[in-house]
Amino acid sequence: MKRRNFFKNGIMATVGLSVLGSRPILAKPEQYKGEKAKNIIFLVSDGMSTGTLNMTDILTRQKLGKVSNWISLYESGKVRRSLMDTASANSFVTDSAAAGSSWGCGHRVNNGSLNIGANGENFEPILQKFKSEGKAVGFVTSVQVTHATPASFCVNQSSRNAMPMIAEDYLKLGFDVMMGGGREFFDPAKRPDGKNLFSEFTNRGFQVVNNKEEMLSANRGKPLLGVFTDDGLPYAIDRENDPNLKKSIPSLAEMTKKAIDLLSQNKKGFVMQVEGGKVDWAAHGNDASAILYDQIDFDDAVGVAMDFALKDKNTLIIITSDHGNANPGMFNPGVKNVHFESLFESKASNQWILQQVKTNTSVSQLIELVDHYQNVALEKEEANVLLKNFTINDDGLYNPDKLPMEMFGKILSKHNAVSWAHSNHSADYVELAAYGPGSDAIGGFVKNYELHNFMLEAAGIARDKFAQLQEV
Structure with missing residues (x-):
């Protein structure tokens, strides 16, 4: 029951907000190493309504006297800023599976499906495309590794709920880094079929880690599966105020930093997704403390990614949300x-x-x-x-x-x-920010499925890999 102050001891004090400063000076146009992006880091604050972004920035400014990383990028002029629609194939209000699949395959799909078209088409997911080009690929998330958003970049499944099967898909795909929660889909004692996927991943040459210390000690040169909890990871505010959780469970920023370190060893570059999935869960629960501090946790990961990209000058950064949720705002x-x-x-x-x-x-x-x-x-x-x-x-x-x-x-x-306006997803347009090679091609308004071909083009991938049928 003993808990500590988040701000004094949390990851914000050491990792986040240090990259961009509290009041950046307007930057000159960035110079990149080349016209094409060697690396791509795609950051998703799942279920982030605009009010969540706004209130989090107000909180960090007033409590710490520092601007959030995301808003700092707007203040400094370092990023292209846009709005993005969020519709699925069968609804103005999307779920995370359809929203993530719009990026993952370049088509709108029905709610609940992962890269399966409205007419049953199997569209090749984007991380499979980049893997076939020789790049290292992976993802980190604060929810289950088998959850809708990470899976939307990776697999074809008719239902997002097929998480035991998605875990097996990951074994077949052999991606380079996967970290988050969802132990129940790998543990033989909890899987309905009794399969020990942890052992199977180890037999395939993976480093399998179960806590923060093991993650930080993981070696370069071998793929990594990190599964730290059953279900999703704890909310950031609960992790940071519980010494045991803080010792054993990595933050999103810590996972992001480790993933970049491992993936960046590939000479052909890497592509990774970073998901702040618990922002969405907190919105569903109308939980103000949880949503603001998980948004801070995500913002710290933005800081880590931007720090790498600013030094590397060969990395495309995309920061966005898949949809709004509950539309929280500050009143009175x-x-x-x-x-x-x-x-x-x-x-x-x-x-x-x-x-x-x-x-x-x-x-x-x-x-x-x-x-x-x-x-x-x-x-x-x-x-x-x-x-x-x-x-x-x-x-x-x-x-x-x-x-x-x-x-x-x-x-x-x-x-x-x-x-709170509700406890579920909204049809709102969402924020989109882009930095790095290719970012100048982002317009003022983007349809969600357009990001698929945008990423492929930014990385210089041959056009025969592009999604061919574009909706309007």
Whole structure:
């Protein structure tokens, strides 16, 4: 239960925000080594509405006196900035599988499918294309390695839910770096078929690592599979305030840095995806503490990628989101912004708070719990309503999969000034930033599927690899 202050001890203090400074001077046009990108780093803050980006920058500026890496790139003029649509083949409101597949295969596909066309076509995923060109390829994520967004760059599956099969697909593909959560899809004790995929990856020459120390010690020259938890990784705010989690679970920035170190050994270059997947999960849960600090975690990874690209001058950086989610925003922050500033001292996600509640937790104990970890004093009636909305299983225990997340988020809105439009994806256009060779080709508005051929062209890949049928 002992937890520490995120800002004083978190990754922000050592990795993030140092790259670009607190107030960059307008930069001159960048000079690159060549017209084509040797490397590509594609960074996705999954489910990031514009309000999430805005509030995170306000938080970092006001708490630390530093601008976020993403907004710093806008301030400095280092990147091309655009808007991107997010539709799938069958809906204005996409899911992550269809959104990621638009980049992965260059076509809009139906929600729930991975690089399978609306008429059943199997489109070759982009990391397979780059692998066939001799480049090192991989991804890191804060959710399961088999989840929709990383899988959308890698595999063909009719359903995103086929995660045990996606894990087997990865074994066949033999990509160079894969890191995140999802141990249950590799562990023989948890797979329905009892297969030990960890052993099979080891037999194929992979380094298989299960914690941060092992990851940091991984050697160059061998492919790497890092699976650090069941399910997704912990929220960044919970990891940074729990010494045990911080010791064993890497941040997104730490995974990104290690992946770049390993992949950049390939003389023909590399292509990797970096996903801040827990931003989306926090949005679904209307969890302000979780979403802001996971966005900071993602922003730290942006800093790592940009630091490499600025020195390398041969790397294309793309920073975006696949879709909005829940459309959070700051409203009525209170006198001297005191409501929003309660989040400056938050030490736990809403999910972590609710997981501490037991069937015998009293109203006063819940109030004390929230005040201690989130710097918010709930009213007695609010705490009482929250306790009454827990789902209890037949064994008399609360169901951890049915926590009253949305209700808690709405209750906290009055106290932390973060309000939510919904608890699901939106059809909003999203931010897109690009830096490096090829970035000048980005226009002011981009259709999501256009990024597939854009990346291939930026890297100088032959046009017979391009997606041939372009939608409008």
